[in-house]
Amino acid sequence: MPGAAMDDFIVRAFLGGLGLAAVAGPLGSFIVWRRMAFFGDALAHSALLGVVLALLLHLNLVFGVVAICAALALVLTSLQPRVRLAGDTVLGIFSHSALAFGLVALSFLDTVRLDLMGFLFGDILAVTALDLLWIYGGGALVLATLVALWRPLLAVTVDEELAQVEGLPVERLRLTFVLLLAVVIAAAMKIVGALLITSLLIVPAAAARGFARTPEQMAALAAAFGGLAVASGLWLSVQFDTPSGPSIVVVAAILFAFSVVLRRRVA
Amino acid sequence: MTVVDTALIRGRGLGKSFDGRPVLEGVDLAVAESEIVTVIGPNGAGKSMLLRILLGLVTPDRGTVTRRPSVRIGYMPQKLIVDPTLPLPVHRFLALGTPESPEALTATLDEVGARHVVDSPIQAVSGGEFQRVLLARALLRDPDLLVLDEPVQGVDVGGQEDLFRLICRIRDSHGCGVLMVSHDLHLVVAETDTVVCLNRHVCCTGRPEVVQGDPAYLALFGATAASAIAVYAHRHDHEHDDAGRVKPAHDHDHAGHDHAHHHHDHAGRRHG
Numbered sequence: 001m002p003g004a005a006m007d008d009f010i011v012r013a014f015l016g017g018l019g020l021a022a023v024a025g026p027l028g029s030f031i032v033w034r035r036m037a038f039f040g041d042a043l044a045h046s047a048l049l050g051v052v053l054a055l056l057l058h059l060n061l062v063f064g065v066v067a068i069c070a071a072l073a074l075v076l077t078s079l080q081p082r083v084r085l086a087g088d089t090v091l092g093i094f095s096h097s098a099l100a101f102g103l104v105a106l107s108f109l110d111t112v113r114l115d116l117m118g119f120l121f122g123d124i125l126a127v128t129a130l131d132l133l134w135i136y137g138g139g140a141l142v143l144a145t146l147v148a149l150w151r152p153l154l155a156v157t158v159d160e161e162l163a164q165v166e167g168l169p170v171e172r173l174r175l176t177f178v179l180l181l182a183v184v185i186a187a188a189m190k191i192v193g194a195l196l197i198t199s200l201l202i203v204p205a206a207a208a209r210g211f212a213r214t215p216e217q218m219a220a221l222a223a224a225f226g227g228l229a230v231a232s233g234l235w236l237s238v239q240f241d242t243p244s245g246p247s248i249v250v251v252a253a254i255l256f257a258f259s260v261v262l263r264r265r266v267a
Numbered sequence: 268m269t270v271v272d273t274a275l276i277r278g279r280g281l282g283k284s285f286d287g288r289p290v291l292e293g294v295d296l297a298v299a300e301s302e303i304v305t306v307i308g309p310n311g312a313g314k315s316m317l318l319r320i321l322l323g324l325v326t327p328d329r330g331t332v333t334r335r336p337s338v339r340i341g342y343m344p345q346k347l348i349v350d351p352t353l354p355l356p357v358h359r360f361l362a363l364g365t366p367e368s369p370e371a372l373t374a375t376l377d378e379v380g381a382r383h384v385v386d387s388p389i390q391a392v393s394g395g396e397f398q399r400v401l402l403a404r405a406l407l408r409d410p411d412l413l414v415l416d417e418p419v420q421g422v423d424v425g426g427q428e429d430l431f432r433l434i435c436r437i438r439d440s441h442g443c444g445v446l447m448v449s450h451d452l453h454l455v456v457a458e459t460d461t462v463v464c465l466n467r468h469v470c471c472t473g474r475p476e477v478v479q480g481d482p483a484y485l486a487l488f489g490a491t492a493a494s495a496i497a498v499y500a501h502r503h504d505h506e507h508d509d510a511g512r513v514k515p516a517h518d519h520d521h522a523g524h525d526h527a528h529h530h531h532d533h534a535g536r537r538h539g
Binding site for chain 1: 319322323324340342344347349350352353354355356359360362363364365366388404408414
């Protein structure tokens, strides 16, 4: 393999992964605090459907994923109070049906060859310069919004009714948050894949919890742990020729296990 | 009544049903400036629902709520559990409602007697401290009206009386109206201006000493006094598991025993 080309795509992979980890830390912390892990999973599972629809309609893939995630988020939030089923049941139904719809729709796309494994489990070594632009552009947008809405988002996370009585636009904040989630899912798809996106959001955040005394500390630590997982996972992937997305998640899981043990020893 | 002109908030003919089952019917209620109004009633009487309608959290099926223009409301919810995954010191919790200077935060915590927990994780404070922190958050909004849903829940009996006295002092020093829900008239009788006895509809209303002699009040609380005390003690035990220590801790069993003991004392005193 020619050295220069290999260096290039590894550099892009590192840049993409680290950029994603920086956003996934704070956003993932909110997902953990708001107990939305399963919700994020349902959105991520619909990402494949977004890709297929975008291909069918000749739209940009990232745009397709953001659109379908946002649509699903709206349907879920408006449907949930209306059906007499537990929240996790509704999310389970949506999560798996969205994936099934995506896979079925994909089979109609016989003119386009699509790297299915890449979309499901990530193909970080195939990150292009355009992907990097999406990750950094989308990531900057998400981070800027999070910073601007930090206090109101925290207030709504702690207690929605109290926040509403105190005059915060609870519905709009909730909607903004799921839109941010949709953008991150679209950006993360290339890196860890639709099936593993949630883990990059919640595992570093969960590992950071034990070492943080404020929300900001937890968000920053989660970003650092995510970056560490991305860098080490990528190195593993290149070194041992393992799939990149799962390798990153494996490292994140090991970090989490260490964090649990370490905290116990300190406490 | 002069209440008509000065009401901070007023509900007229409020009604709400769930699945065709009425939870509230034709409820009228108003709070005047510097007035303490206490809503009492048995479990399931719709007390919390009434507050939630007045706060605008629930839309009533019938009736209207009017507020004096630009009235500021401080709200203390009945139950607030901060997720244990969220690292949040008390002073940060307070600043979520209104971004205030650290001095203002400590001054308000001082006023409610909870200054010592300013840097503690919110999940680690005791039930009584947590109620005071919630009260501080409501006060930081410089409210014209304080709305308190079961303000003394999860607080031991001695602490309950302290907390009611504190609420009364706050009314005097801030000049705000107070609307609160309580399960127990005996605890609030000294401080309350108006009692509203609620059991889906308003059974009786007036000064506490008048309400206590009202046949409707006696019918609601007199006949079931014995069982009401049993229910109260049991319910309270349970609340302590959750709210007394927001996050259940290792000294759980011990704390449970301790508090149960207090409650028997309390029940005894009420009879005697």
